[in-house]
Amino acid sequence: MSDALLDAAVSQFGDLGLAGASTRAIAAAAGIAMSTITYRYGGKDGLYLAAADYIARTIGERMQPALPARAGDPLDRILGLVRGFTALMLSEESRPWARFIIREQMQPTAAFDRLWDGAMREVLDSLATGVMAATGRTDVKAARLTAMTFLGQVLVFRAARAAVMRALEREELEPDDVAAIHGRIEANIRAILNAEAVQ
C-alpha cells in the first residue's frame, strides 16, 4: 500500500532527521494540510514512528524472497542474501530510508525497535545461520559478528557514499561500478568463509 504522506515523511525525515524536517514541508509535499498530520498521527513524533513502520514493512517485503533458510548450499544462500542487500543499498530507492535507518542506528529511539523487529533481525539471523552452516562452526555470537562484517561491506556503499564516489572518481554509480562492487563483495565473502571453514 502506497501512501503519499508516509512517502514524504520517510524522504524528509531521512534527509533531514526528526529535528530537521518540518511538518509543514512534509504536508506540502504530500498535498495535505499540516493539521491533518496531527489528526492522523497525533503529531510529528507519531508520524515519525509510522514512517519507521512503513520502512520496516517495505524492507520486509523486499528481502522476504531471499530469507527462508531452506535446503540448498549455505554459501549460495548467503551470497543470494548479500547480493539482494547490496542491490538494495546501491539503488536510489533505498536512499531515503537507508538514511532514516542509519540515523536511528546512531541514536536509537522507539522507532529503532520497529525497524529491528520488522526487518533487521531476521536478515542478520538468516546470515548468521548460513555462516555457521557454511563453516561448520557453532558459535552463534561469532557467526553474528562475521555476518555483521558482511553487512558492513555492503553498508559502506550507502553510508559512506560520498567517499566512495570520490574514491572511484565518479559523479554517480555507473553499471560497471555496480558490477565491480557486487563482484568484490562476493569474492570477499567466498574468501572469508573459505578460510574459516573447519576441515
Place this chain on the structure above:
Amino acid sequence: MSDALLDAAVSQFGDLGLAGASTRAIAAAAGIAMSTITYRYGGKDGLYLAAADYIARTIGERMQPALPARAGDPLDRILGLVRGFTALMLSEESRPWARFIIREQMQPTAAFDRLWDGAMREVLDSLATGVMAATGRTDVKAARLTAMTFLGQVLVFRAARAAVMRALEREELEPDDVAAIHGRIEANIRAILNAEAVQ
C-alpha cells in the same frame, strides 16, 4: 589544541545535525554567549565548517603514525592501519565526530571537502596502495574498492552500533567483544588478501 566551543559544536552537530542543533544550546554547553559564535565564526554555518576542520585535524593527528607507506610488509601496514581505525571507531571518543562525518557522507556540504582532504583521502590511498603491494595487482580503482570494503567492515561497528549491540546481546561493548571484533576483522582481511594475491 582543545576548544570548549568546538567540542560542544562537534558533539551537538554530530548528534542533531546542522538543522537540529541550536546555537543557543551549543553556546550554553561551552559556557559562552550565543552572540560570541556570531562574532567568532560569523554564524551557525561558519561554526559548522570550523567543527569539520577540527574533526579533520583530530583524525589526522590520530592516524598520522600509521600512515607513512614506509618499507615493511604491506600486509602488516594494512593490518596496522585497519587496527588503528577500528580502535578509533570502537572508542567513545569517536562517537560524536563519527556521527558528524556519517551525516556529511549522506548529504555532503562544503564541510565534506574539508573532511575528505584533511583526513579521509590519505587513509584510503594508503590502504589502496597497501592492497596493491600485498596482492601484486595494479588496478588502482579495484584496490580502492577493496580498501572500501575493509573500511566498511570497521565502519559498521560505529554506523550500525545499535544493531551490533542487539546482535551481541549486550548493553555496551566489553573488552572481549572488542578483542573479538579486532580478531574477526583481521582474519577477514588476511583471507581476502590471500585469495586475491597473484601467484
Place this chain on the structure above:
DNA sequence: GTCTATACTACGATAGAC
C-alpha cells in the same frame, strides 16, 4: 475528515552596552 486561523514557542541574527 480536512481545511483555515491563530496561539505559542524556539530559533538565528543583530544592535548596542561594557
Place this chain on the structure above:
DNA sequence: GTCTATCGTAGTATAGAC
C-alpha cells in the same frame, strides 16, 4: 571581545469552520 536585549522568522499544536 563578550555580554544582554530585542527583532523577525519558522516551527508545532490547537481551535473552530465546513
